[in-house]
Amino acid sequence: MWTLSGFADEISPDLDEQCRVLNELGIGHIEFRSAWDTNVLDLDDDQLKAVAMTLATHGIRTSSIGSPIGKIGIRDAFDAHLARFERALHVAEFLEAPFVRIFSFFVPENDTPDAYRDEVLRRMSALAKRAQGHPVTLLHENEKEIYGDIPSRCLDIVESVGSPQLRLAWDAANFVQCGVRPHTEGYQMLRPYVDYIQIKDAKLADGTVVPAGEGDGEVTATVAALREDGFDGFFSMEPHLSAVGQFGGFSGPDLFAKATHAFTAILEDQGIDYR
Numbered sequence: 001m002w003t004l005s006g007f008a009d010e011i012s013p014d015l016d017e018q019c020r021v022l023n024e025l026g027i028g029h030i031e032f033r034s035a036w037d038t039n040v041l042d043l044d045d046d047q048l049k050a051v052a053m054t055l056a057t058h059g060i061r062t063s064s065i066g067s068p069i070g071k072i073g074i075r076d077a078f079d080a081h082l083a084r085f086e087r088a089l090h091v092a093e094f095l096e097a098p099f100v101r102i103f104s105f106f107v108p109e110n111d112t113p114d115a116y117r118d119e120v121l122r123r124m125s126a127l128a129k130r131a132q133g134h135p136v137t138l139l140h141e142n143e144k145e146i147y148g149d150i151p152s153r154c155l156d157i158v159e160s161v162g163s164p165q166l167r168l169a170w171d172a173a174n175f176v177q178c179g180v181r182p183h184t185e186g187y188q189m190l191r192p193y194v195d196y197i198q199i200k201d202a203k204l205a206d207g208t209v210v211p212a213g214e215g216d217g218e219v220t221a222t223v224a225a226l227r228e229d230g231f232d233g234f235f236s237m238e239p240h241l242s243a244v245g246q247f248g249g250f251s252g253p254d255l256f257a258k259a260t261h262a263f264t265a266i267l268e269d270q271g272i273d274y275r
Contacts, residue, residue, distance in 0.1 A: 001275055002272060002274040003233065003274070003275055004237065005031050006027055006236055007236065007237065008031075010238065010239055010251040011251070011253050014035075014036065015050075017253070019054060021253050022060055025256075027060075028059065028275065029061050031063050031065075031238075032062050032066060033067075041067060041087045043091075048091065062095040063099065063236060064099035065088055067088040067102060069085050069102040070102045070146070074106065074116045082126060093134065097136070099137050099138075099139050102124075103143050104147040105146055106145055109145075120148075121160050124161050124166065128166045138167070140157055140169065141174070142171050142174050150178050151185060159193075168193045168195065169195070169198055170194045170196070171238070172198075172200070172202070173200040176203070179204070183222045187225055197226070197235045199236060200217075200239055202215045204216040211241070214262065223270060235274070237263065239251040239258075241255040
């Protein structure tokens with residue numbers, strides 16, 4: 001049975017409102033990125049206790065920490081960022097999250113990504129090494145404008161680092177916005193390393209983000225392939241239907257629900273059980 005989760009800060013900055021809507025939609029997990037307009041890594045321990053209590057009250061568990069680790073320039077200082085990663089590991093353990101989302105650093109505009117390969121791999125290896133001994137798996141997300149934005153470079157990262165604690169999150173919309181047809185061009189290549197699915201779609205013509213199944217992200221084909229492969233994991237709603245920024249997006253309760261229903265309709269049409 002597949003498990004729904006979501007970036008509930010796309011619903012509201014207020015955590016109680018986030019949880020209320022998740023409950024209404026029957027989503028029992030959260031990909032925790034922010035609450036009260038504060039990034040998850042900037043919440044202090046007292047605030048984290050309040051988060052844990054609120055989630056428990058609503059019967060919601062944490063699927064992943066939606067951290068911003070790796071969302072800095074590849075030329076930016078890394079030592080302080082690596083120290084910030086320690087906070088991500090702490091938060092994941094505190095909220096009992098099995099995954100932490102990370103990125104592979106923004107490449108300067110008009111530069112060749114391959115010119116930064118060695119430094120990217122050094123940094124990604126350092127993150128994976130720091131994660132050793134912690135009960136967590138790092139998920140590299142294919143964000144646009146970072147080194148690992150297209151399938152071949154995502155594969156390069158995970159195979160070159162070679163850590164069992166570094167896996168891939170699949171984001172179809174981000175691939176589309178890089179000119180990639182996700183299932184056609186990336187599925188067979190990346191599937192052995194994909195542990196987590198982000199749900200949003202986009203149009204190749206202009207990159208506009210749309211509900212699952214309404215764009216060129218080949219969501220239906222990917223869902224069918226995952227079913228055939230016996231995938232058993234999280235599908236995290238990240239609609240981005242109202243606003244998009246470097247560190248997140250926003251949809252509001254109604255559009256978040258619309259995006260969720262679009263995706264669950266695909267599952268139901270294929271006879272896939274989910275919770």
